[in-house]
Amino acid sequence: MALALVLVPLAFAAAAAAMPGQRLRPWLLPVGGSAHLALTILALGRPDVSAINGWLRLDDLGRLVLAVVSVLFFACSLYAPGYLALRTERSNRVFVPCLLIFLAMNTLIIESQHLGLMWVAIEATTLSAAPLLHFNHHARSIEATWKYLLIGAVGIALALFGTFFLAYAALRAGLESSLFFADLVREAPRLSRPWLHTAFVLLFVGYGTKMGLAPMHTWKPDAYGEAPGIVGTLLAGALTSCAFLALLRFFQIIAAAGEAAFARQLMIGIGLFSMAVAGVFMVRQRDYKRMLAYSSVEHMGILVIGIGIGGAGVFGAMLHLVNNAVTKGVLFLSAGNIHRAYGSKSTDEVRGALRRLPFSGAMFLAGFFAVTGSPPFAPFLSEFTIVRAAMTQGHAVVGALFLILLVIVFIGMGGAVLSVVQGDPPEHKPEGFRDRLGTVLPIALLMGIVVLLGVYIPPPVGALVRNAAAFVETKP
């Protein structure tokens, strides 16, 4: 089962690469996505899912992230055939297999219990995402891909450095040096402190680069701005969640060593800084896709702040991981539709999206309210949980700054979003893009989840989130 979750998408990727002809290939995505979702649901129903002598295991944190990734990919896979049918001028021979490899590698990150294997999987997601970013093949997409590759490669190299330092911390302590997560958590109190601290800083910078925390976020606006909407969704919802999971693994090790305070301070500091940077760059942002990238930076900041606060904040962060991913899906896919219809990403040229694309425009607007934490949408609940945790657990200053930054982001983002959706659209091209079932249904599906989780958390989802939070907080 654990192995099948990785191998099935890879098999579909191979099939997609071998398949001749452009027209049918995109349909492998919904088939592969459904197969992965079905396997995920089966796996979540089982108490123990593991393979290869414990190298792969689905633990409680992994279950939550896997569910998020699988649902998000499923929605994107429904969107893909409709999108690719509009882009017949570009070959999808590389695009489709890379999407499926990307899914397989994300699953591998989630299931890896060996930190070396996890590193290999994260590097593989970076590489499989490069052709996805480069899909449009124009000068700007080349620039975005180059920056993404280079910054991502440096981040990932630092993360490997940190992983080695961690292994050396174990070796130095005279332990049977191992990079198995469970071993390191168990032996954490005996790990050599200077090595452990250096390792955590390197890993935080390395995997923080993949998550897109400021100041390591510089690849993000370029990459998300130039990527097709579906790729933006998967990067902002799935890959960042997996990078966050990687970071949490190391947080758990350092917390088990009794050094949680050190890590928490770092997380709160970087988290607030990320929110502030996002706020600054969102005000007067004229490119609505880059704006979404800064929104992603902001929400990565919120996630690490939740962990930094601890207690109920961890629960809030876990819930926010789900909410952020799903809401980002709504925003990126509807922004993609708007981009298709107007052929521009600038708020100077795009106006009246509510009239031109009644559905996508409305979803974009609703997604904006959701992502900035307005009730009754789901992110409101998780952000509220984190603020309340901050206020009641002696981090009142953090809580206050958090609220101020949320307001700044709301104002900054609101300006751009409103100017996109309101007003009269420029003169209409009748042959242009319109909302169709294929490009609208997945957005409606994700929006349904955002609204549902905002008013009522179904017990199975609640259990997933609670278990994940308990898993992250456990002290051995």
Added chain:
Amino acid sequence: MQVAVDPLLVVLLLVNFFLLGTSRLRALISGSAAQGVLLGVLVLSVHGGITLQAVLIALATVALKSVVIPSMLKRALRDAAIHREVEPVIGFVPSLLLGGLGTGLSLVFARTLPLAPEHAGSLLVPASLATAFTGFLLLATRRKAITQVVGYLALENGVFVMGLTLVEAMPFFVEIGVLLDLVVGIFVMGIIIEHISREFSSIDTTRLRSLKE
């Protein structure tokens, strides 16, 4: 038992300075290939004997870092018809000085990290930090895409040297996975470089400047 590890590491550090000081891209790639050979020999000497695992990793390292990647980079160089790094952000002499400073700081910093008894007095950790720093410097201060790739390689080489302290701990296939990821990464970068040179008729990354705030 480890033979001649420290002398090899000193040579590695000297190659770092060569990478920082040269402006000819061809020499830069050769320097990077030389580091690959050094790493291959280091793998054998750190393993302290000829085991199957050590030989395989050493061969894979030399093959990838000294043959496959350099020849790929040299081909890219030929296609783009350029020979020299021009106008680096930080000049060659200052970057040599910075490299020297970084190497010194690496030695100091490594002293604050307590070493396991079997590595006491070894240069592995400072050499690893210094090589990674060299790579970082090349990445951040040079303009040609090829130099940046060589910088990334040097950064990876630094990490690789750190990995040598863990030869007993690292399972074989993780080590091979790391190498494989590296080569695929460089391969993808190579493809992008080709696109850059076709699109911009140059591999000068300062031309990549349309995306900014």
